[in-house]
Amino acid sequence: MTEMTYRQALNDTLRAELTRDENVYLIGEEIGVFEGSYKITAGLLKEFGPRRVVDTPISEEGFTGVAIGSAMLGLRPVVEIMTLNFSLIAIDQIVNHASKMYGMFGGQVRVPMVIRTPGGSGQQLAATHSQNLEVWYAHIPGLKVVAPSNPADAKALLTAAIRDDDPVLFLENLALYSLKGEVPDGEQVGEIGRAAVAREGKDLTVVSYSRGVVTALEVAEQLAEEGISIEVIDLRSLRPLDRETFCESVKKTSRAVIFEDDMLSFGIGAEISATLGEAVFDWLDAPVRRVAAAEVPLPYSKPLERAAMPDATSLTKVIRETLDASAFGGSHHV
Amino acid sequence: MTEMTYRQALNDTLRAELTRDENVYLIGEEIGVFEGSYKITAGLLKEFGPRRVVDTPISEEGFTGVAIGSAMLGLRPVVEIMTLNFSLIAIDQIVNHASKMYGMFGGQVRVPMVIRTPGGSGQQLAATHSQNLEVWYAHIPGLKVVAPSNPADAKALLTAAIRDDDPVLFLENLALYSLKGEVPDGEQVGEIGRAAVAREGKDLTVVSYSRGVVTALEVAEQLAEEGISIEVIDLRSLRPLDRETFCESVKKTSRAVIFEDDMLSFGIGAEISATLGEAVFDWLDAPVRRVAAAEVPLPYSKPLERAAMPDATSLTKVIRETLDASAFGGSHHV
Amino acid sequence: MESEASMADTRRPAGARKTVKQVGDSADVLRRYYEQMVLVREFELRAAEMYARAKIGGYCHLNLGEEATVVGLMSALRETDYLYTTYRDHGYAIIRGMDPGNVMAELFGKSTGVVGGRGGSMHMFDLKLRMMGGYGIVGGQIPPATGAAFAVNYRGEAGPKSEAVMCLLGDATTNIGAFHESLNLAGLWKLPIVYVIVNNRLGMGTPVEHASAEPDLYKRGCAYRIPGVRVDGDDPIAVRDAALAALEKARVERQPSILETMSFRLKGHSVVDPARYRSTEDNEEAQANDPVPAFRNRLIKGGVFDAKAAEVIHNAVESRVTKAVEFADSSPDPSPDELFDRVYATPVPNASHAYPGDPIMVMS
Amino acid sequence: MESEASMADTRRPAGARKTVKQVGDSADVLRRYYEQMVLVREFELRAAEMYARAKIGGYCHLNLGEEATVVGLMSALRETDYLYTTYRDHGYAIIRGMDPGNVMAELFGKSTGVVGGRGGSMHMFDLKLRMMGGYGIVGGQIPPATGAAFAVNYRGEAGPKSEAVMCLLGDATTNIGAFHESLNLAGLWKLPIVYVIVNNRLGMGTPVEHASAEPDLYKRGCAYRIPGVRVDGDDPIAVRDAALAALEKARVERQPSILETMSFRLKGHSVVDPARYRSTEDNEEAQANDPVPAFRNRLIKGGVFDAKAAEVIHNAVESRVTKAVEFADSSPDPSPDELFDRVYATPVPNASHAYPGDPIMVMS
Ligand SMILES: Cc1ncc(C[n+]2csc(CCOP(=O)(O)OP(=O)(O)O)c2C)c(N)n1
Ligand SMILES: Cc1ncc(C[n+]2csc(CCOP(=O)(O)OP(=O)(O)O)c2C)c(N)n1
Ligand SMILES: [Mg+2]
Numbered sequence A, B: 001m002t003e004m005t006y007r008q009a010l011n012d013t014l015r016a017e018l019t020r021d022e023n024v025y026l027i028g029e030e031i032g033v034f035e036g037s038y039k040i041t042a043g044l045l046k047e048f049g050p051r052r053v054v055d056t057p058i059s060e061e062g063f064t065g066v067a068i069g070s071a072m073l074g075l076r077p078v079v080e081i082m083t084l085n086f087s088l089i090a091i092d093q094i095v096n097h098a099s100k101m102y103g104m105f106g107g108q109v110r111v112p113m114v115i116r117t118p119g120g121s122g123q124q125l126a127a128t129h130s131q132n133l134e135v136w137y138a139h140i141p142g143l144k145v146v147a148p149s150n151p152a153d154a155k156a157l158l159t160a161a162i163r164d165d166d167p168v169l170f171l172e173n174l175a176l177y178s179l180k181g182e183v184p185d186g187e188q189v190g191e192i193g194r195a196a197v198a199r200e201g202k203d204l205t206v207v208s209y210s211r212g213v214v215t216a217l218e219v220a221e222q223l224a225e226e227g228i229s230i231e232v233i234d235l236r237s238l239r240p241l242d243r244e245t246f247c248e249s250v251k252k253t254s255r256a257v258i259f260e261d262d263m264l265s266f267g268i269g270a271e272i273s274a275t276l277g278e279a280v281f282d283w284l285d286a287p288v289r290r291v292a293a294a295e296v297p298l299p300y301s302k303p304l305e306r307a308a309m310p311d312a313t314s315l316t317k318v319i320r321e322t323l324d325a326s327a328f329g330g331s332h333h334v
Numbered sequence C, D: 001m002e003s004e005a006s007m008a009d010t011r012r013p014a015g016a017r018k019t020v021k022q023v024g025d026s027a028d029v030l031r032r033y034y035e036q037m038v039l040v041r042e043f044e045l046r047a048a049e050m051y052a053r054a055k056i057g058g059y060c061h062l063n064l065g066e067e068a069t070v071v072g073l074m075s076a077l078r079e080t081d082y083l084y085t086t087y088r089d090h091g092y093a094i095i096r097g098m099d100p101g102n103v104m105a106e107l108f109g110k111s112t113g114v115v116g117g118r119g120g121s122m123h124m125f126d127l128k129l130r131m132m133g134g135y136g137i138v139g140g141q142i143p144p145a146t147g148a149a150f151a152v153n154y155r156g157e158a159g160p161k162s163e164a165v166m167c168l169l170g171d172a173t174t175n176i177g178a179f180h181e182s183l184n185l186a187g188l189w190k191l192p193i194v195y196v197i198v199n200n201r202l203g204m205g206t207p208v209e210h211a212s213a214e215p216d217l218y219k220r221g222c223a224y225r226i227p228g229v230r231v232d233g234d235d236p237i238a239v240r241d242a243a244l245a246a247l248e249k250a251r252v253e254r255q256p257s258i259l260e261t262m263s264f265r266l267k268g269h270s271v272v273d274p275a276r277y278r279s280t281e282d283n284e285e286a287q288a289n290d291p292v293p294a295f296r297n298r299l300i301k302g303g304v305f306d307a308k309a310a311e312v313i314h315n316a317v318e319s320r321v322t323k324a325v326e327f328a329d330s331s332p333d334p335s336p337d338e339l340f341d342r343v344y345a346t347p348v349p350n351a352s353h354a355y356p357g358d359p360i361m362v363m364s
């Protein structure tokens, strides 16, 4: 085990995979000379040279498509799209091409590629640069979507994504890059399609992913002091979605709150809640609530941005309301 | 009242609005000389000339952005994107620009524009040309999204959309164009943001939109013969979403099934189900089920395409299962 | 001069096409070209017929009028080269080497189709033949084709033995952003690729001059220092030779280039388009330039074969196409239980295999 | 010749710039230009300082090194013209006529900001001034700017009194698809627009030659028959005159064109970028070409003012910027209850006004 930042875990994993497999290469804007807008690729150009670490012009559709074509021939590109917001320019290549090829071409061609990109709000980047649009990608068959919430998962899932033969959207988050955590040493290959029980509890389940898990764990910690036992589920994989893990949790706790950074209507939480409503209907003691962002183009002003974003306070409030709604009187009652 | 096709209702409405307001113009690929890929704009070039009916090169991002800029100066463009699948190329302009401008620029500039585009599967157009991605747009603040299911609503909502000062995505469906229905004569201005009770019933509510409503009504008609009374809710507007109408319906029927053409995970139905699970939790007698498309790149082969798409059979099956799950013994019991 | 990429229009009036002697190909080669052109022609006419008989569904775009271009381009490609095409791909698929039976079966949506009935008309694909797919999104094939050239570059040395990539696109497709981004990358990184603009004068109903601010499409590489050549697309020999030269530049110099082939679309944009928007003059001009009879007469004039021999070729091709239809017709449909077989190449837990109406999961 | 759009590099060595006499502008005009350049310079330096003091958040891109271009371009525009810029927009906003106080207040995210604190650094906007916005998505402004020109065309006649549109973009932005699609439409439809490529040699850390296969960016209109001119971006007079000529072409001939202004980015890409990737030579070249002292010396040499007078201008500007900061600092934050005020221009039922954690709806 070594303690390191999420950024470092990504950087180490990219280095390890570049070293392991000659077919792996990195491509994106400013990942070489500039060392990455968020410095995830720092040092890699010097180490592996311009053939393996490819700086591109500002052409998201072009270089994402180039990665796709090279993957069709057996290379294993790891694309960096500077932020999720810019992936809209490449989305025809990602959704209409990379995601469709294996199935539409009868399983003849594989598209082993990873698209790394950070989402996230809360940096005062205003409406166009603060979006959490992962739900769009999570809706698309043929694509895999993972969203690790900590350095250890970042390492394990990035390794798995690079070795996977399907296109994988690897969602990072601006607010997670400097987060520290223990990371197991040596090769770690995670499993795409599995959620994790990030914290065990018995009174209520909070389902979240990516940055939201960090807040959920903080809130769980605080409420524990009051004798409220919160189980936290980290989805980790948005597609495939591990319904079983969070359904089993809610069967145990009989209460659920979903915490997400994206906007409420038609967001990630909608699918979680709909799944619970269908699959564990008979186990639910209270309505499943969602804590998500206000539905406005996110403003730049800090007070407005804060007012629009879900946080520990709003999560705590909704957890309490959910417990009250089911006449919860503290763990000893259960 | 006049009986006409959905196509004719759109064509008449475009003509009426072009006649009414000099600032209204149509822009898109093949809408003039070719009279529209699906002939929605037939005759309009001859009638209004190339200034008002603008044929474009194949540049979805370019001409959608041109429409946005012209709307910023007070024109009222009605864009045709040949199919929803191609809107991915224009999506940065629609989502990062048109939808953000009013809010991000402090309410100084309005973007009065309509984007007409047909979605829909079932035409053997294969994976890239058969998508139902309306849920993506329904997730975006600043945008309005309507999806009329019949000629009368097509007329009323298109009129409302053209006169609305915000960008409106107007979702059509390939399978609806030749559908006939009674359309009120004269000016009809619908209200964006309101669902409709398409058919009254008391045993179970089916929530749907666009093409799905047609199937839902057929199924309701058939089940009526068995004494099963189905209420059908036509969402009509996906953003804003009229939660009150479908929640009130389910409070009455205590059972709900959602019928949608898009794919199940993270689809439109997820939000409907999540809303019901939270808002009418205490009224539900059975889990809310969703009938949606299988999650595969849609195959070309007719038998495979059919197997992947929701239809009257799968809807009927799930309605019956939902009634059984709540020990329903026929209307007379209720 | 470095900053000025060369641009050339190599066409001569149809009447002045090189004679068989001048081109100097063996009679066998010329006969094979003719046979291939007839095969494309007959296959497409039959496809239109099968569409009318509802054996084929969805969109269906034909190569009618493009036969000389198809044969010229395919004869310039090596087995080791990669081909990316548009949705107008039947002829390319067949001449690249796919069995007409499997191509017709794909149109019929059968399990014996080249992609098992999953793609249909717009999505012919064969990895072994390095036919990397037909693509239905306009311009969608250009970035991946450029990426294939990137991979060739990543792996191998430049030189006469190098692999190369050919990317087809239509005239109207030069106006989409993916064209610009891709050509800039190819020019910047010196990728071994030839962008072939199949100029049939129309994008659906829109003439080139109404779509492109620079209607001389072979010149559009000027913004990337990419040279361009315009060639008579109704002459298979001229197309082949120009393609060979462009491919050579790609292999040896890693110089991407544009090859614009000029031909006519003999019918509508797709089988369901009556093309009422076309004037009689336009139609007459198109018919007058039909490459199949033109090449036939040229070979007869050149003494390669006589009318009777041409007739024999024609009949042989016809029965071959008839067999293809019979094969397609008698092939089985894919079975609904195979629906989820082709979603992921690497299986992962929790992938949905739910048919419409299935419960989301069964809890106990 | 119709098919060959003219392309010209009009720069002369910095030393050989026209003298004040040669340009023939009144001393008042020249003094005003200098004052404006100093205003942009001082405003940006203060913005950097305020960012360091955490008064400003998010991304913040400065016009340092671009002052002559800003002033030259803005002085060529008429009140009736429309301006679209990039995220590097502070200077353009101010010289176009916004009050520095309101611009600084926007940077501070205050309710007195030009867009009420909703947009921040990248999104300055003022409808009355026809400053149609700063845009943070690279290339995102190009299609809407082209659409503004479409609207001008839709409504008014060509002629010397016509409105026109100026669209700014950076050198690296010429590689994105939206650039291609927009210029093709402008060339095809003859729209009254000038695309100004502000070439500061870098896109973040990437030099033009590593991003564009045709590094002479003013020539990139060749693919659309759009003429281009390259001008010394460190000379406000040269920039103004070239912009006037291009705007005239747009008004009268409806001929879109490209104007490429050559200048240097004096600091990092944004305030947080130390630009370690730049060589000392690069930095020295950039500093040596600083347009502010250069123009100052030119005016002194030309007898427009002496060093003391320049100093007076400088001090006046400084106190103006200080006032702007004070205004911004003392302005109120927008209130959270206004969060939902700016979602729709036309109110409709059922729009969500839920804050995080609110119940989805209250049922009775
Ligand atoms: C992005 C996108 N926009 C529009 C379409 C609809 N469409 C299909 S083919 C076509 C015309 C293409 O013309 P051209 O490039 O000249 O090729 P051709 O059909 O003439 O061979 C159009 C507009 C599409 N498939 N994809
Ligand atoms: C579509 C998109 N891709 C990437 C970015 C990130 N980005 C912001 S500015 C920039 C460089 C632009 O360089 P240039 O066009 O030369 O303008 P300059 O910053 O030099 O003024 C990049 C890559 C973005 N904002 N939008
Ligand atoms: Mg064409």
Ligand SMILES: [Mg+2]
Residues within 6 Å of the ligand: D170, D171, D172, D198, D199, D200, D201, D202, D203, D204
């Ligand atoms: Mg630059």
